[in-house]
Amino acid sequence: MKSRGICGISGGCRTRCRTGSHQANLRLKNWYVTLGFVPSGSRNFDHRPFEVQFMGFEIF
Known part of the structure; x- marks a missing residue:
């Protein structure tokens, strides 16, 4: 079974900070x-x- 990130998406969530x-x-x-x-x-x-x-900067 794959682990899920806090958002429930397989492999975790990724958020990108942009400026x-x-x-x-x-x-x-x-x-x-x-x-x-x-x-x-x-x-x-x-x-x-x-x-x-x-x-941009990816936040895992």
Whole structure:
């Protein structure tokens, strides 16, 4: 019998924490990387004068 996570799904639950920040802010980006976040893309928005970097971290 397979063990189930607290959510009842076989193999456990996975949750992803996501954040977005100023692409050019390397100090902030590197801080997130040291916490385990992984860059997952970037995007320009019409209402923002800068590119937004998205990052994510899986929580088991």
